[in-house]
Amino acid sequence: MEKRGLNLTLKIWRQENAKTKGAFVTYPIQNISPDCSFLEMLDQLNEQLVDKIERPICFDHDCREGICGMCSLYINGRPHGNDTGITTCQLHMRRFKDGETIWIEPWRSKAFPIIKDLVVDRSAFDKVIQAGGYTSVNTGGAPDGNAIPIKKENADLAMDAAACIGCGACVAACKNGAAMLFVSAKVSQFALLPQGRVEAKERVSNMVREMDQLGFGNCTNTKACEAECPKEIKISNIARMNREYLISALQK
Amino acid sequence: MQRFYLSSIVKKLIMSISGLFLIIFLLVHLGANLTTLISQEAYNEVCHFMDTNVLIRIMVPVLALGFIIHIFMACMLTLQNMKARGSDRYAITGKSNISWAGKNMFVLGIIVLGFLALHLMHFWSKMQLQSFMGVEAVTDPYTLVADLFRNPLYSGIYIVWIWALWFHLTHGFWSALQSLGLNNNTWIPRLEVIGKIYAWIVCLAFTIIPLFFLLGLDK
Ligand code: HEM
Ligand code: SF4
Ligand code: FES
Numbered sequence: 389m390e391k392r393g394l395n396l397t398l399k400i401w402r403q404e405n406a407k408t409k410g411a412f413v414t415y416p417i418q419n420i421s422p423d424c425s426f427l428e429m430l431d432q433l434n435e436q437l438v439d440k441i442e443r444p445i446c447f448d449h450d451c452r453e454g455i456c457g458m459c460s461l462y463i464n465g466r467p468h469g470n471d472t473g474i475t476t477c478q479l480h481m482r483r484f485k486d487g488e489t490i491w492i493e494p495w496r497s498k499a500f501p502i503i504k505d506l507v508v509d510r511s512a513f514d515k516v517i518q519a520g521g522y523t524s525v526n527t528g529g530a531p532d533g534n535a536i537p538i539k540k541e542n543a544d545l546a547m548d549a550a551a552c553i554g555c556g557a558c559v560a561a562c563k564n565g566a567a568m569l570f571v572s573a574k575v576s577q578f579a580l581l582p583q584g585r586v587e588a589k590e591r592v593s594n595m596v597r598e599m600d601q602l603g604f605g606n607c608t609n610t611k612a613c614e615a616e617c618p619k620e621i622k623i624s625n626i627a628r629m630n631r632e633y634l635i636s637a638l639q640k
Numbered sequence: 641m642q643r644f645y646l647s648s649i650v651k652k653l654i655m656s657i658s659g660l661f662l663i664i665f666l667l668v669h670l671g672a673n674l675t676t677l678i679s680q681e682a683y684n685e686v687c688h689f690m691d692t693n694v695l696i697r698i699m700v701p702v703l704a705l706g707f708i709i710h711i712f713m714a715c716m717l718t719l720q721n722m723k724a725r726g727s728d729r730y731a732i733t734g735k736s737n738i739s740w741a742g743k744n745m746f747v748l749g750i751i752v753l754g755f756l757a758l759h760l761m762h763f764w765s766k767m768q769l770q771s772f773m774g775v776e777a778v779t780d781p782y783t784l785v786a787d788l789f790r791n792p793l794y795s796g797i798y799i800v801w802i803w804a805l806w807f808h809l810t811h812g813f814w815s816a817l818q819s820l821g822l823n824n825n826t827w828i829p830r831l832e833v834i835g836k837i838y839a840w841i842v843c844l845a846f847t848i849i850p851l852f853f854l855l856g857l858d859k
Contacts, residue, residue, distance in 0.1 A: 399731070412731065462730060464732055464735065465730065465732035465733055465734065465735030465736075466735045466736055470735065491731050491732050493730055493731060493732075496725075496726060496728045496729070496730055497724070497725060497726055498723065498724050498725065498726035499724065561736060562725075563721070563725060563743060564721035564724060564725060565721065565724035565725040565726065566648075566721070566724070568648075596647055596648065596649055597645070597647065599648070600645075600647055600648050603723075603724055604648075604724055605648075605720060605721040605723075605724030605725060606648040606651055606652060606717045606720060606721055606724075607648070607652065607819075608717070608721070608742065608745060608815070609742060609811070609814075609815040609818050609819070610738055610739070610742040610743050611738050611739070611742065612736055612738050612743075615736045615737055615738055616736055622825055623818070623823075623828065624823060624824045624825045624828060626818065627818050627821050627822065627823035627824065627828075628821065628824075629649075629821075630649055630652070630653075630818070630819060630820065630821035631820075631821025631822070632821070633647070633649045633821075634649065634650075634653060634820075634821055637650070
């Protein structure tokens, strides 16, 4: 049986740059295959716009397989659309009904200013990483991977935290514009492992300081971040960061 | 590097400790109130104790400070968070599955604060405050309480407010421990349940007292 294409109405946020005011523009689109991804649907729309000599819609993307964290988009009231544990590039058009109206917005948070249309500047995350999201090691021959024994439980928790792709959905979903889920994932992935413990105290206090200075909000434990994280990072990481931070402050 | 700065996590710590302190206070307050259900003498006795005991006299200003800190930090955090969120609003919101209480802690807190003001005006200013100022306190606080609660309007407002507190507590309890860093994947759901049990016990008991007088069960 041949699959019927979807006819949709798209309400897309268009904005020239951070200084100008933006607005929603309505674009009807026909015959979209339910098998294509959300970003492929936008590609088709952009091709149509180019054909009409209109400016295509700017949106972020890179890997298109859920690992880079570039794709953003607040779709019908949820970051990455109405599905759990996925990025926008992993969202399929079969999740939508024929005739549906889809609202597409950029991440909206003070620390993520809009660059153009649906593209926001997430370099605040990079600054948090530069403040301590690394380990300092001497270069040279790679040591044997199993030389340092690591508890399985910690290895698993560290791996779960390291799954964070820095997409910013946690900030976009948060009514406080807080970046705690992201920062706590980055703090945890090191704090749980012996190699990361060495610099754990400076790391957590520097990263939190940077996070505060960049204008992210204060966490009130609403759990909106956890509900929207494509990598299902848990808020237990936030508790771990709070404890790491408070202990490091006491020991100063 | 700046040496002193109030980081977001320290602000949350202050919120958390003041909130937990208020949670303990509520139990003490509830214990005193429940004696109204026993007898007039029992409640008047407790009030007399509360008016004269040295420890209580020390704790009352500490309690006031606890409230002030909690409310001051709540306002500061809420303002900062509104700023961090920015003025651009999403056209569509509220689609993710998160608790209502958690999103509305400030509004709930303001409702509790309104209640607190009324409560201080009607009860505390006539009872404990008088004796702290060295003036003769009402000799029969039981009758004062009973008369107010027989008023359906007053009892109604009181009960509505108690249930705003219920929402505040269901989120507040586990949230306070999360802020302190005392949480992990196993304990988050457990603490949420413990917080709910605490909130139910406190709020049901606080509701029974006005109902007791309203329904004339004291006679
Ligand atoms: C008996 C009265 C009260 C009790 C027992 C109480 C308890 C708590 C607790 C335990 C928390 C959680 C702290 C945390 O997340 O770390 C909290 C949070 C909060 N409370 Fe209260 N509270 C009371 C009154 C108030 C009042 C009068 C306000 C007035 C504005 C208020 C506003 C807030 C706000 C805004 C939060 C969330 C703050 C945040 O998480 O950053 N509360 N409360
Ligand atoms: S914690 Fe989750 S939502 Fe936040 S940046 Fe990392 S992957 Fe994205
Ligand atoms: S484009 Fe890389 S995660 Fe979506």
